[in-house]
Amino acid sequence: MSEAQDFKYIGQRTIRPDGHDKVTGRANYAADLTLPGMIWGKILRSPHAHAVINSIDTSKAEEDPEVFAVMTHADIPNQTASGVQNILAKDKVFYHGHAVAAVAAVTESAAERALGLIEVDYKILKPVMSIDEAISNDSPLLHDDLFTKGMAEDPAVPSNISSRNELSKGDLEVGFAEAEVIVEREFRTATVHQGYIEPHACTVRYDEDGQSMIWCSTQGHFAVRATTASMLGIEQTNLNVIASEIGGGFGGKLPIYLEPVALVLSKKSGRPIKMQMDRNEVFMASGPGSATRNWVKIGAKKDGTITAMKAKLCYEAGWAPGSSPLGPACMTVFTPYDVDHQYVEGYEVVVNKARCAAYRAPGAPQSEYACEMVINELADELGIDPIDLRLKNVAKEGTQTMYGPKLKAVGLVECLEAAKSSEQYKTALKDNQGRGVASGFWFNVGGESSVVINMNEDGTGTIVEGSPDIGGSRASMQMMAAEELQMPVEAFSAIIGDTQNLPYSNPTGGSRTTFATGMAVVEAAADVVSQLKERAAATWNVVPEHVDWKNGAAINTKGEGVLTAAEICGSAAKTGGHISGRGNISARGASPSFAVHLADIEVDPDTGKTTVLRYTAIQDAGKAIHPSYVEGQYQGGSAQGIGWALNEEYVYNEDGRLENPGFLDYRIPLASDLPMIDTIIVEVPNSFHPFGVRGIGETGIIPPLAACGTAVSKAIGIRMSELPMSPPKILKAIHDAS
Known part of the structure; x- marks a missing residue:
């Protein structure tokens, strides 16, 4: 489809199906499950950011009568599995909080006490805590065998630079030669946390017959199964993973940390195991978003035509090479602009911090922040309205992106026009107030999704999807099934299937679920309609081609007769099952x-x-399946981006220890910190989806960094170039400029 359609159910604001359970406390999260005979697992974590492990002595813990099992890295069968050293360190710890050993004991407090009985002898090394330190010539090496990938020639010596990326189109030399005004700046962003409220948790049971169960908080239970099975050397058919309700993820619940440890402890102890990180552990040991140092240079003619765009991006990976979102950062940095000459060079470096994880539009907020700040400064230099400058150079249908594809129909023009005509943009400001505008882009992904719709005897249906619901997907799946089957939304319920009762589905992430799993729902619903028509045809003794489906009923086009879904399903046992x-x-x-x-x-x-004072988020949704959920995504992304811009950062001391591992000192926005965030839904349908859907979950976190950065800069009359813009940093900027 390419044009807007009229829908009967899509676009309604239905009651969320999980709402009552969540507000009444009936929803079951991973830590809520209790099994007979269950005991507790806890992890011993390194107090050092960088150290060699000389020895681990677990003998005293093993002798404790309340301890059922003790585990170290040596208990993991597949020592070469991907990510295994992030589960338990082997010979070296790479960050403060790195897991070293684990115990299972009769109670949580007994397990905590037993951790103190484990003796670890460390040789402490100097930590590398920033990009600047990592790339300096005298920096300690995290990995003696790390040679930079992506260089024109293979490096002769190892370094802390793990990889280099490059994308380009056109000819930069030509582009900058045409420029009459050039602005170039460097920007820095800090290590940040996704801010999910529910800590990582799991409950596991290893059975004597080799069958195992995992209940966990995850964005992708099929990935949990694959990774855990690989590390422990077991067949996937012997492992069933159940996705519990999830209390926030934003990319941070894609990796696993506890599940393989819990399963080994369960096998060794013969008991079910529950494990849950406390808040300190979540901050210290789960993956944060990358800190960055990014440089952008943009040239333009005096009439506002942008002639060239160049960027050099540097992203932290944490300790593990390949863990940063450098690739998406390079892909997204200049995509909102239709400019012939573009070039981006990116570097990933390793530092003594936890292995980085995805965080909502991973990589894009930091790189696009740098670009958008320079665009706003360029608008000031040219004396052009910042929205008009964007409209003059806007990416649109047919624009050739630097990372490969040409854009199909997209809604950036409509978003910019909506912003310019918005009430907020027309409102005058007072002293010490500033306004910022910024664009944002995320490419979105599809991938594998599986859905089954089981019809009941009364004509209602149960949708079983393989995508954990972290943003309202159960509601959107109900609505798309209702639209395809032309039946009321209330006729359907939606649940998340286990790994043993559905084919594989990719994790929930990358703004893929409503798009990709929604397409699987439409396919499954069309399959149901086909079967309903076949059953009706058999009842009427006509061919299926003589049966139409309309308003939830089969209609005999060659004679009189109407059969509802309830009537067909009620007699299904007699017509084929x-x-x-x-x-x-x-x-x-x-x-x-x-x-x-x-x-x-x-x-x-x-x-x-x-x-x-005021904030407006405008975004192209393609088609808003459930407008309230869409608005919530816009508002949630905005709130996270505002926090990133104004206050949020990990604070480390000189020894590499994290000093603010908790929400008391890691300052995310409170409700009292924000105004009601206004939203404008733009709908330019995606022709590749039957209902026009495009993913919307990622993009909303991208523009706030530069929108806030520009607003603060204009309010104080000083260009800020480092996030977060916390009060001490703003005061320092004012003092330095006076």
């Missing part, structure tokens, strides 16, 4: 999403305190 539709797809055509945000911020020049 239970009706069940299947959708197994590898979705393609995940059209990208663009957004434009406006931020009005006031700064107190005496304290550096920032107040967000």
Whole structure:
């Protein structure tokens, strides 16, 4: 489809199916499960950021009468499995909080006490805590065998630079030669946390027959099964993973940390095991978002035509090479602009921090922040309205991206026009107040999704999907099934299937679920319709081609007769058995999403305190299946991006120890910190989806960094170039400029 359609159910604001359970406390999260005979597992973590493990002595813990099992890296069968050293360190610890050993004991407090009985002898090494330190000539090496990938020639010596990326189009030399105004700046962002409220947790049971069960908080239970099975050398058919309700993820619940440890402890102890990180552990040992140092140079003619764009990006990976989102950062940095000459060079470095994990549009917020800040400064230099400058150079249908494809129909023009005509953009500001505008882009992904729709005897249906619901997907799946089957939304329920009762589905992430799993739902619903028509045809003794499906009923086009879904399903046993539709797809055509945000911020020049006065998020949804959920995604992404811009950062001391591992000192926005975030839904349908859907979950976190960065800069009259713009940093900037 390419044009807007009229829908009967899609676009409604239905009651969320998980709402009552969550507000009443009935929803079951991973830590809520209790099994007969269950005991507790806990992990011993390194107090050092960088150290060699000389020895681990677990004998005293093993002698404790309340301890059932003790585990070290040596107990993991597949020592070469991907990510295994992030589960338990082998010869070296690479960050403060790195897991070293684990115990299982009768109670959680007994397990905590037993950790103190494990003796670890360390040789402490100097930590490498920043990009600048990592790339300096005299920096200690984290890995003696790490040679930079992606260089024109293979390096002769190892370094802390793990890889180099490069993308380009056109000829930069030509582009900058045409420029009459050039702006270039460097920007820095700090290590940040995704901010999910529920800690990592799992409950596992290893059975004597080799069958195992894992209940866990995850964005991808099929990935949990594959990774755990690989590390422990077991067949996937012997491991069933059940995705519990999830209390936030944002990419941080894609990796695993506890499940292989818990399963080994369960096997060794013969008991079910529960493990749950406390808040300190979540901050110390789970994957944060990358700290970055990014440089951008943009040239333009005096009429506002941008002639060339160049970037050099540097991203931290944490300790593990290949863990940063450098690739997406390079892909997204300049994509909102239709400019002939573009070039980006990216580097990933390793540092003594936890292995980085995805964080909502991974890599894009940091790189696009640098670009958008320079675009706004360029607009000031040219004396052109920043939205007009963007409209003059806007990416649109037919634009050739630097990373490969040409854009199909997208809604960035419509987003910019909506921003310019918005009430906020027309409102005057007062002293010490500033306004920022920024665009954002995320490419979106498709991937594998599996769905089964089981029809019940009363004509209702149960949708079994393989994508954990972290953003309202159960509601959107119900609505898409209802639209395809032309039956009320209330006729369907949606549940998340286990790994043993559905084919494989990719994790929930990358803004893929409503798009890809939604396509699987449509396919499964179409399968159900086909079967319903066949059963009706058999009842009427006509061919299926003579049966139409309309308003939830089969219609005999060659004679009189109407059979409802309830009537057909009620007699299914007599016409061929239970009706069940299947959708197994590898979705393609995940059209990208663009957004434009406006931020009005006031700064107190005496304290550096920032107040967000007004905020508007505008984004192309393709088609908003459930507008309330879409608005919630826009608002949630905005809130996270505002926090990233104004306050959030990991603080490490000189020894590499994390000093603010908790929400008391790691300052995420509270409800009282933010105004009601206004939203504008733009709908430019994605022609590759039957209902026009494009993913929307990622893009909303991208524009706030530059929108807030520009607003603060204008409020104080000083260009800020480092995030977060916390009160001490703002006061320092004011003091240095005075």
